[in-house]
Amino acid sequence: MIIAVDGPAASGKGTLATGLAQHYGLPHLDTGLLYRAVGRAVGDYEDLPEFEARAIAAAEALDAGHLTDIAELTSARSGVLASKVAVIGPVRQALFEFQRSFATQAGGAVLDGRDIGTKICPDADVKLFIQADSKARMERRARQLEARGVVVDRYALFHQIEERDARDMLNPHGGFYKAADAHLLETTHLGIEAALRAAIAIVEKVMALKAGGRTSS
Numbered sequence: 773m774i775i776a777v778d779g780p781a782a783s784g785k786g787t788l789a790t791g792l793a794q795h796y797g798l799p800h801l802d803t804g805l806l807y808r809a810v811g812r813a814v815g816d817y818e819d820l821p822e823f824e825a826r827a828i829a830a831a832e833a834l835d836a837g838h839l840t841d842i843a844e845l846t847s848a849r850s851g852v853l854a855s856k857v858a859v860i861g862p863v864r865q866a867l868f869e870f871q872r873s874f875a876t877q878a879g880g881a882v883l884d885g886r887d888i889g890t891k892i893c894p895d896a897d898v899k900l901f902i903q904a905d906s907k908a909r910m911e912r913r914a915r916q917l918e919a920r921g922v923v924v925d926r927y928a929l930f931h932q933i934e935e936r937d938a939r940d941m942l943n944p945h946g947g948f949y950k951a952a953d954a955h956l957l958e959t960t961h962l963g964i965e966a967a968l969r970a971a972i973a974i975v976e977k978v979m980a981l982k983a984g985g986r987t988s989s
């Protein structure tokens with residue numbers, strides 16, 4: 773079974789994807805980490821002409837060994853750099869191969885990101901699109917960073933999240949929208965446990981309908 777989990781920044785898709793992977797005993801890939809690793813590799817070249825060429829080379833050379841140091845990869849700066857390399861077509865193409873080979877391994881997988889249901893796994897068995905309003909997402913991210921000892925400017929964080937969402941949605945090479953057959957899960961007023969229960973309920977319903985030869989969205 774392949775489960776695709778998409779949604780905007782700090783919507784909780786990684787948390788839900790991790791919970792679904794544990795529940796169903798499937799491997800999980802947080803695809804945002806791939807873009808973050810590429811962004812981190814070229815951060816020093818951000819304002820230089822060779823930024824794009826270096827980002828493409830970093831994406832083509834990426835392997836699982838680059839996905840370490842999660843604290844740095846999940847920093848706000850890595851998120852911004854990730855969304856800058858994510859608009860480069862050949863970077864997306866290089867990362868496509870990495871994601872496809874993860875998704876198509878025997879037994880299935882859970883992948884979370886922006887374009888899993890639309891571009892990486894349009895054939896996924898179950899597609900979830902996670903939503904939460906911008907203020908709730910900012911607050912979740914702020915608490916996550918504060919738990920690591922980071923001092924957070926909530927006003928700046930809110931604008932950074934909105935800016936990143938806008939760049940992602942306008943990305944000409946992206947696919948950041950709810951797939952027609954994805955199930956919307958609105959979590960603004962749901963805690964982590966309740967959101968996971970709701971996600972599992974959707975997966976169960978979709979799989980039961982599929983087993984009965986019907987489809988639902």
Ligand SMILES: Nc1ncnc2c1ncn2[C@@H]1O[C@H](COP(=O)(O)OP(=O)(O)OP(=O)(O)O)[C@@H](O)[C@H]1O
Nearest residue numbers: 781782783784785786787912916959962963964967
């Ligand atoms: N439903 C929820 N209610 C409250 N907090 C949540 C909820 N879901 C996730 N969180 C918390 O919000 C923070 C961000 O969650 P998570 O990393 O899963 O988001 P994400 O969408 O994967 O983020 P990003 O796309 O930026 O990597 C985490 O600290 C997580 O514990």
Ligand SMILES: Nc1ccn([C@@H]2O[C@H](COP(=O)(O)O)[C@@H](O)[C@H]2O)c(=O)n1
Nearest residue numbers: 803804805807854855858885886887940
């Ligand atoms: N499938 C994906 C995943 C991520 N991106 C880009 O990476 C940025 C960071 O992603 P997070 O999930 O860790 O927040 C994100 O803002 C996107 O620009 C992507 O394009 N496609």
